[in-house]
Amino acid sequence: MHHLGVSLIVFACIFCSAILGMYLHGRLPDHHLSDESIGVVKLAVGLVATLAALVLGLLISSAKSSFDTVSSEVTRDAADIILLDRVLAQYGTQANDVRALLKQSVARGVQIMSSNDPAQLASLHTPDAYKRGEFFQRKLQDLTPQNETQRRLQAHAIEMADSIFAVRELGLLQASGSTPIPLLVSLVLWLCIIFGAFGVFTAPNMTVTIALFLGALSTSIAIYLILEMNTPLDGLMRVSLDPMREALTVLGQ
Template sequence: MHHLGVSLIVFACVFCSAVLGMYLHGRLPDHHLNDESMGVVKLTIGLIATLAALVLGLLISSAKSSFDTVNGEVTRDAANVILLDRILAQYGPQTDDLRVLLKQSVARGVQIISSNDRAQIASLHTLDAYKRGETFQRKLQELTPQNDMQRRLQARAAEMADEIFALRELGLLQATGTTPIPLLVTLVLWLCIIFCAFGLFTFPNATVTIALFLGALSTSIAIYMILEMNTPLDGLVRVSLGPMREALTVLGQ
């Protein structure tokens, strides 16, 4: 809802700027609207529009890259969890408690992220969450291998557990990325100037008003998508938890 609110504010600012431009078109003296004046205004607006397009493209590219990174880490984490469970299964019945703990941890994580509750998602960064991971790793280290194969499996399992928890923390940190507020404000200011100029260049009529309305709506939707992709674990646009749910179906078997 926070992202939707920001997008609605952006839409209101941009569209109202266009309406202001149409209002000024009928109020400015004629010499302000002659060809020479309009030529200078168009050149200036062209420069601002180029800058706005570059910044908007940069923000979209950055948000998409962040979203894809977290999505890939979820898939990789799911594969590592399955591999860790199979290594523990090969070790022997001594790891049954660890396998149950692993499945419970994964199920809890999936449930929290699926809730779309920011407070619950934030709980994944708490000291209790870290301690649960440390407990799993400590119990893994407390295993007493009886032969060379079990020693190799224990070492491999410890390595996999470290990688899983590292990926998890990396994914959580990247999923809390935010769009730089000064850059966003600057972009919205440029868009307001551009749309005000659009309204200034033309006589007000229904077709122009609808076109400017759709343009303002499109820019606000673009900013909404940028904000959503920068928080891929909650909101409307989220990474798929399908790989983790599939991993849950095979854990412990």
């Protein structure tokens, strides 16, 4: 909802700039609308439009990269969790408690990430969350191997658990990324200048108004998508948790 509100504000700023430009069109002296003046303004607006296009493309690329990184980390984490469970299954019945704890932790994580509740998502970064991870790792270390095979499996399980928690932290850090506010404000300012110039040098009519409305709407939608992709665990556009759910169904078998 926060992202939608920001996008609506952006749309209002851009479209109002266009309306203001059309309002000024009929009130500016004729020499302000001469061919020479229009030519110079077009060059300046073209420069601003180029800057705006570059920044918009940069923000979209950065947001998409962040979204794809978190998505791939979720898939990798799910695969590693399944492999860890199979290693513990090979260890023997002594690891059943650890396997149950692993399944419980995964179920809790899936429930939190699918809740779409910012408060619950924030709990993934609390000291309690880290303590639960450390407790699981201690349970692995407390296993008492009876032979060389179990010692090798225990060492492999501890290594995999460390990798899983590292990937988890990387995904959470990527998921908490935010759009640089100064860059976003600069982009909106440039878009207001562009649409205002469109309005100033265009005679007001319904066709022009609709075209400017659709242009402002399109740019605000683009900014909305950027904001959404920068928070891939929250909002309307979220990474798929299906890999984690599929992993949960096979744990403990």
